[in-house]
Amino acid sequence: MHRKTQDWCRTHLPCFIDKDLWPPNSPDLNPLDYCIWDEFAGAINWDLVTSKTGLINELKRCVKKIRPEVVFESCASWTNRLYRLKQTIGNCLNK
Secondary structure, eight states, X not given: OOHHHHHHHHHHXXXXXXXXXXXXXXXXXXXXXXXXXXXXHHHOOGGGOSSHHHHHHHHXXXXXXXXXXXXXXXXXXXXXXXXXXXXXXXXXXXX
8 A cells, every 4th residue: 555545544544454464465355456546546635635525535536547457457356366265265165
């Protein structure tokens, strides 16, 4: 996650889990893959984010700037993660 995004979350979200406490490559099955969050981080104007409403408005503005190929890449990655998780769970249940 982009440093400014983490800083904002740490300041404004009481239950924020720091990147150092989150397991790397966790199969959290989040369809908003890092590539989409990176697009958000590059487009967001953090000076306008001073409240929850400000964050929502900035996200609405920035979502329009996300390139379609990034969305397709994220969806493909999410589908692959789901498939691998299904394979892993299937292998664990068959033991």
